[in-house]
Amino acid sequence: MFYFLAILLFIFAAFTFWFAIASFRENERRAGIVGVVAALVMAVVLAVYIWAWTEGALSGSTAEAAQLIIGVILALFVLSLFLPIGRRPEALFGTAGMKVGKAEQFNQKDTAFNIAHVGGYGAKLGKRRWALQSIDPFGGMFFALCMALRKQVDGNVNPTKADCPSTRTITEEIKKTAKYLGADLVGVTTVKEDFVYSDNFSYEDSPVGVGPAVTTPSDLKHKYIIVLGKEMSFDHIRHTLTEKNQDSVAEIGKTYYELAEISCALAAYIRQLGYPARAHHLRNEQVFLVPHAIDAGLGEQGRHNYLISAKYGPRVRLAGVTTTLELNEDKPVDIGVQHFCEICRLCERNCPSQSLAAEKALVRGYKKWPQDQESCFKFWVTSLNAYACTLCLKICPWNKPRTFVHKVSFFAASQSMVARRLLYWLAVIAYGKTIQWKRIPIPAEMDV
Secondary structure, eight states: OHHHHHHHHHHHHHHHHHHHHHHHHTTOHHHHHHHHHHHHHHHHHHHHHHHHHHTTTTOSHHHHHHHHHHHHHHHHHHHHHHSOOSOOGGGGGGGGGTBOSOOOOOBGGGSHHHHHHTTTTOHHHHHHHHHGGGGSTTTTHHHHHHHHGGGGSOOOOOSSOOOOSOHHHHHHHHHHHHHHHTOSEEEEEEOOGGGBOSEEEOTTTSOTTTOOOOEEEOOOOOSEEEEEEEEOOHHHHTTTTSTTHHHHHHHHHHHHHHHHHHHHHHHHHHHHTTSOEEEEBTTBOSBOHHHHHHHTTSOEEOTTSSEEBTTTBTOEEEEEEEESSOOOOOOOOOOSHHHHHHHHOHHHHHOTTOOBOSSOEEETTEEEOOBOHHHHHHHHTSSGGGTTOOHHHHHOTTOSOOOHHHHHHHHHHHHOHHHHHHHHHHHHHHHOSOOOOOOOOOOGGGOO
16 A cells, blocks of 8 residues: 555656646746645655655554555545546537527627627727727738638539548548648537527628618528637737737737638638538628537537637637538537536636626526626727737636646546536636736727
């Protein structure tokens, strides 16, 4: 039993010290210090234990029985971190597991950005909504490029269909092509009518600042959707609501533009195979992407309403391609997000505009954590550094680089409710419960 306990203590100390090194590399000084202190404590305990053994202080039936009991308790604790305890089977049903009422489609004109586009929050906020895109280092170029790709979402279909040996083969080929084009995550599911906009908003025909909003009824007849995910830079997103906030704004725009390119290119590739396909990206999407991403097995929806993926956490933006090409569907996953978000609540408590909910509610027939999009949007346009606020992503414990220690931690969290509770409390101790930020006034010249 001595060797088992000694090895176990050594593994604990080594893992904690590794966490400390990783934290310093991530510029997380508090977490690094906590890791060093914890590693030193464990190292001291291990040294004392070895010393006691060499001195013969651990001989005798009482000492051996105590070691056996401690060893069994530690072994059971370690096992409890990785065994499937407290799983949520409803997660494996995807959005179907969230449905509890009569579903209602959503009109795209009622999103906060489109309400602002036509002056729904007043002329002042409507003007700021566009002006503030210029605070990033690229002057809003990436968002403008997304607008420029609006007309590239669809096109002519090759009249000659390519031979497709099997749905499995063509699905693998489509995913391989999406990865080649730059997607980090790719999943396939069927298009769900509940998550298709009832009406589509027209930027070209809806007068800026005055309205009215011009829409056209949705007429999407494609069966499948290929959901594409792109990781955002950890280092850039951590700058949100700091003096370097423009870095996070640029990163969001850059990621959306890359997804617009990827989705348009993939749709064109499928059309060249002889099958109708339409890209859905920022500024020209006809579907809700997060629910489809859930059904496509890319992750689960967190309290902050963003997708949380196993590989990249919430630091993911989405696009999609709908098509009539027959594909194999992926299955939803259970990575422990629903239970973890019930425990955590850090994003809700730190949201500057208090736009996130403490409890789930019925939203258009689905039980989820609702978001007050109006208060969220209005916060974005009240100060220079608030535009593209991603503080809820920044503070999310799942928002960590996938280094070895974090990979192990999140794998355990995906398996066990014990690991999820432990991960939450370790995150609070190592990183803190709150994020400090400072409001930066908007310059007068931008307030036009």
